[in-house]
Amino acid sequence: METPTSTAEPMLWSGWGDPAKAADLPETLRTLLRDMLDVRAPETPAVSFGEVRLAPVTLSPLVLAELGAVVGAGHVRLDDDARVRHTRGKSTLDLMRVRAGDGSDAPDAVVLPGSHDEVLELLRLCAAHRVAVVPFGGGTSVVGGLVAARDGFAGVVALDLARLNRLISVDTESMTAEMEPGLRTPQAELLLAGHGFTLGHFPQSYEYATLGGFAAARSSGQASAGYGRFDDMVVGMTVATPRGTLDLGRAPKSAAGPDLRQVILGSEGAFGVITSLRLRVRRAPARRIYEGWRFGSFAEGSAALRCLAQEGPVPTVLRLSDETETMIGLARPDELGGLASDAGCLAIVGYEGFEEVKALRERAAAVLSESGGLPLGTEPGESWAHGRYSAPYLRDSLLAAGATVETLETAGFWSGLPRLHDAVRLSLRSSLGSPLVMCHISHVYATGASLYFTVVTAQSGDPLGQWEAAKRSASEAIVAAGGTVSHHHGVGRDHREAYAAEIGELGVEILRGVKDRLDPRGILNPGVLIAP
Numbered sequence: 001m002e003t004p005t006s007t008a009e010p011m012l013w014s015g016w017g018d019p020a021k022a023a024d025l026p027e028t029l030r031t032l033l034r035d036m037l038d039v040r041a042p043e044t045p046a047v048s049f050g051e052v053r054l055a056p057v058t059l060s061p062l063v064l065a066e067l068g069a070v071v072g073a074g075h076v077r078l079d080d081d082a083r084v085r086h087t088r089g090k091s092t093l094d095l096m097r098v099r100a101g102d103g104s105d106a107p108d109a110v111v112l113p114g115s116h117d118e119v120l121e122l123l124r125l126c127a128a129h130r131v132a133v134v135p136f137g138g139g140t141s142v143v144g145g146l147v148a149a150r151d152g153f154a155g156v157v158a159l160d161l162a163r164l165n166r167l168i169s170v171d172t173e174s175m176t177a178e179m180e181p182g183l184r185t186p187q188a189e190l191l192l193a194g195h196g197f198t199l200g201h202f203p204q205s206y207e208y209a210t211l212g213g214f215a216a217a218r219s220s221g222q223a224s225a226g227y228g229r230f231d232d233m234v235v236g237m238t239v240a241t242p243r244g245t246l247d248l249g250r251a252p253k254s255a256a257g258p259d260l261r262q263v264i265l266g267s268e269g270a271f272g273v274i275t276s277l278r279l280r281v282r283r284a285p286a287r288r289i290y291e292g293w294r295f296g297s298f299a300e301g302s303a304a305l306r307c308l309a310q311e312g313p314v315p316t317v318l319r320l321s322d323e324t325e326t327m328i329g330l331a332r333p334d335e336l337g338g339l340a341s342d343a344g345c346l347a348i349v350g351y352e353g354f355e356e357v358k359a360l361r362e363r364a365a366a367v368l369s370e371s372g373g374l375p376l377g378t379e380p381g382e383s384w385a386h387g388r389y390s391a392p393y394l395r396d397s398l399l400a401a402g403a404t405v406e407t408l409e410t411a412g413f414w415s416g417l418p419r420l421h422d423a424v425r426l427s428l429r430s431s432l433g434s435p436l437v438m439c440h441i442s443h444v445y446a447t448g449a450s451l452y453f454t455v456v457t458a459q460s461g462d463p464l465g466q467w468e469a470a471k472r473s474a475s476e477a478i479v480a481a482g483g484t485v486s487h488h489h490g491v492g493r494d495h496r497e498a499y500a501a502e503i504g505e506l507g508v509e510i511l512r513g514v515k516d517r518l519d520p521r522g523i524l525n526p527g528v529l530i531a532p
């Protein structure tokens with residue numbers, strides 16, 4: 001059993017990430033916002049921490065004492081700091097609400113269990129007292145996955161899994177590691193590095209998101225072409241539910257009926273709390289090379305990526321920015337807003353591995369060249385790798401400057417991708433007037449790919465309503481164009497209606513049936529995934 005030696009700084013309560021890394025807006029971006037989007041400073045600046053309005057704690061002292069008896073009184077927190085930091089997630093809407101002083105979704109208490117058995121006991125108590133429970137990993141949900149419906153409940157607790165942060169064991173022969181859900185990615189990587197392994201999961205939320213959150217929301221990292229999505233990495237898991245324990249995954253693959261792991265993956269805390277994961281690991285690579293390729297158009301670049309995804313060789317990182325994103329420089333955060341003069345679309349192609357990297361790179365280069373790509377060398381790739389986690393810090397500065405910036409993502413089959421790309425852009429433009437809409441192919445498969453959109457627009461007098469309406473219509477456009485409402489962010493509350501449209505009434509009934517069996521009193525994340 002190994003525990004991490006370092007923990008990251010607590011996340012900024014009103015924005016993203018480590019407060020020490022707050023980013024100023026480059027002058028080029030300020031000009032762009034003013035001249036292109038007519039962005040003006042907001043009339044009301046963000047509130048200070050002390051001005052966030054929290055609802056009074058409704059949980060009775062008796063219930064709080066019982067929770068404390070399970071985890072130890074020091075692990076039940078009622079202070080404003082803990083409550084504010086466990087209010088919602090990190091979507092732009094979440095940030096706007098808290099910056100406006102709205103702490104109405106704050107949990108009554110934050111409870112930190114230290115073992116699977118403690119989680120089981122907490123769930124039993126909360127069911128008995130009808131207390132809603134929000135499993136809380138890194139708090140980086142961008143789909144409203146951390147907001148519980150309060151109606152009919154005696155109160156809400158955030159079940160923070162940070163103390164479940166051990167590497168339990170490594171099976172070097174099977175190349176799997178059993179790890180606890182509260183491990184943040186840097187901690188997990190550090191522990192695995194001690195054994196020469198890596199997970200290879202590098203989402204943009206890398207610094208703060210946890211293993212449990214990745215499994216619960218079916219996350220996908222920036223190197224998914226090579227290492228796979230997080231749900232591909234999960235070979236086993238233990239889940240605490242109000243009805244008892246589920247131990248899933250006794251073999252890598254099985255024909256023994258439907259795979260119940262798939263019921264828990266993506267269930268976003270609505271069916272149970274993941275208390276340990278058995279994960280496939282890879283040997284930590286000795287070589288990493290990232291490079292840039294330019295294509296004449298998004299269509300040409302997409303065809304090249306499809307060719308690699310279908311015929312191989314498949315690089316570890318494979319992404320392609322559309323013309324607008326290439327022009328703004330989003331794929332090269334160090335030069336953001338510099339308005340690249342050469343037209344076309346930038347692809348970032350990365351290789352991680354060992355001796356085979358050289359040959360792989362040569363074979364992939366031949367395919368990319370034959371598909372019309374122009375090699376740009378490693379400089380754009382290194383620039384991308386250097387700035388890959390910095391964009392979320394800029395979002396805070398953009399918000400403060402009066403711009404709404406948000407991302408949304410989908411996936412579809414290759415044949416439907418152009419239609420999906422057009423449909424989302426059209427919908428965002430018709431809702432928002434003249435926003436800046438950028439897109440890249442973020443994850444590729446043999447049969448299709450994921451499209452990841454970044455939208456920047458001037459804030460209206462009601463920025464929350466403005467984005468809610470735009471997001472609703474974009475989700476409808478995605479479903480109508482045959483895409484999925486989420487490739488890797490999950491459902492939460494924000495995508496609930498669109499998800500229901502995607503799976504149909506019968507699909508929702510199946511989920512409701514599972515929930516009723518595992519969580520008969522409906523205490524787990526009420527309102528997330530399916531309507532309460």
Ligand SMILES: Cc1cc2nc3c(=O)[nH]c(=O)nc-3n(C[C@H](O)[C@H](O)[C@H](O)COP(=O)(O)OP(=O)(O)OC[C@H]3O[C@@H](n4cnc5c(N)ncnc54)[C@H](O)[C@@H]3O)c2cc1C
Pocket residue numbers: 016089090091134135136137138139140141142145146161181202203204205208209210211212213214215216217218219220221222267268269270272273274275392488489490492525528
């Ligand atoms: C700036 C930014 C960048 C992002 N980039 C990416 C990206 O590149 N790729 C990507 O996939 N996602 C990305 N995300 C989304 C987010 O990081 C992922 O959804 C991630 O999986 C959430 O992990 P978390 O630990 O923060 O979970 P949380 O946000 O704490 O929880 C997410 C959901 O899972 C539930 N949950 C958490 N832990 C458990 C558990 N142990 N058992 C059961 N349920 C649990 C919660 O109740 C909630 O519904 C990004 C988010 C932000 C803010």
